[in-house]
Amino acid sequence: MPPKISIYNDYTTLSQAAANQVIALLRQKPTAVICLPSGSTPLGLFQELVAAHISGETDFTKCTFIGLDEWIGLGANDDGSCRDLLDKDFLLPIGFREDQxxxxxxxxxxxxxxxxxxxxxxxxxxxxxxxxxxxGMNGHLALNEPGTAFDTYAHVSELDTITKEVGQKYFNQATELKLGITVGIRHILEAKKAILIASGKAKAPVIQRALSLPVTTDFPASILQEHSDSEFILDKEAGELLQ
Incomplete structure (x- = not known):
């Protein structure tokens, strides 16, 4: 089934739309299992979900969270690690339990x-x-870099040069990034629903390639064309090259 494409005016409205999907899922299934990314793109989504938690609109106490990926060599207490960011941006504000x-x-x-x-x-x-x-700018999903086989579950990933460079934005000083550990493409394909969020002009050619290329391990995001229920939630700039 081809991915659903939803294009919103700006980052704020795309974040609200993504948050609404999470809220609707938890309303339907309070014990849902949700795999979460960290970083800059989901910040708006997390802000919306924290607001929904504070207002009582949604309840996270029965759900289970899975972390998407992490840099090898960094732990939860290291500034800029994926867990550190997710804790600060989402988990701590909603008062999560470690067993979740x-x-x-x-x-x-x-x-x-x-x-x-x-x-x-x-x-x-x-x-x-x-x-x-x-x-990613190279089409990676989580830390499944170009060339990753589509039948992989969680694995250690050798980071692409682009990923190493872009990853520096999360650190206050130059940090050596060589390897990542990540859920696999097979996890993505087996998830009941996959949502990809992207904003900004820089992502427009990436989104275009993900949706128009023949499905190839050279551009992992293309695999979402074969997902049973996937959705691209974009702002106008990220979707501007789509027909």
Whole structure:
């Protein structure tokens, strides 16, 4: 089924639209399993969800969260780590319980065992009800870089040069990034619903390629063309090259 494409006037309205999907899901299924990204793109979404929590419009106490990815070599207490950002931007403001979230530990001595731990947690939870994704300039989804096989579950990823460069924006000083640990493309495909959010002119050619290219591991975001229920939630600038 081709992805649904929803284009909004600006970042604020796209964030509201994405938040409304999460709120609707929790209304329908309070115990939903939701895989969350960190970083700059979902900030607006998180602000909307925190506001919904404060107003009592939504209740996160019964749901399960899965972290999308993490930089190898960084832990939850390291400034700029994916867990650090997600804690500050969303989890702490909603008063989450630690037992509600499974998140990759970038400091784990055995990253492969860490991958298996997250795979098992997702399987035991009954799979992902919703996965929320951004998209990299090279088409990566989570830290599934170009060339990643589509049948992968959680795995260690060798970071693309573009990812290493763009990732620096989350740190106050130059930080060496070589490897990531991430949910796999197969997790994305098996999620009941996948939402990709993107904003700004820089993402317009990325979105165009994701939706128009033949599906290829060279551009991981293209796999969403084959998802059973995926949606691109964009602002006008990110969607400007779509017909």
């Amino acid at each position: 979230i499974t998140f990759f530990d970038g400091l784990a001595k055995d990253p492969q065992t860490e991958c298996e731990r997250v795979n098992d947690a997702i399987a035991k939870a009954g799979g992902l009800d919703l996965i929320i994704l951004g998209v």
